[in-house]
Amino acid sequence: MRRVFIASGISEAQLVRQMLETAGVSVQVLNEHASGGLGELPATEAWPEIWVEREHQLAHAQSLIRDYESASDQTVDCGTCSEPNPVTFEICWHCREPLLQPG
Numbered sequence: 001m002r003r004v005f006i007a008s009g010i011s012e013a014q015l016v017r018q019m020l021e022t023a024g025v026s027v028q029v030l031n032e033h034a035s036g037g038l039g040e041l042p043a044t045e046a047w048p049e050i051w052v053e054r055e056h057q058l059a060h061a062q063s064l065i066r067d068y069e070s071a072s073d074q075t076v077d078c079g080t081c082s083e084p085n086p087v088t089f090e091i092c093w094h095c096r097e098p099l100l101q102p103g
């Protein structure tokens, strides 16, 4: 396995995992349950990490993450549960309903 991303928190780890799995990339999240409650700053080594299981999917995953990071300040709110999602997502990471993209 290869690490492709270190998330700033559990919710970001879930976002990135959802994005990659939607694109067909097999990933595992390490340290998913390691950090404490909201408002706590976990130690760096406890931050959630995204690992790609298959070497041949690594480049694809890295390109998706680059897109994610460049679009991370643009979000669309889910029409079903109101959670903000990156504009690159096609389904809500939270409730898995299809997102209606603006425009």
Ligand SMILES: [Zn+2]
Pocket (backbone or CB within 6 Å): 078, 079, 080, 081, 082, 083, 092, 093, 094, 095, 096, 097
């Ligand atoms: Zn939703």
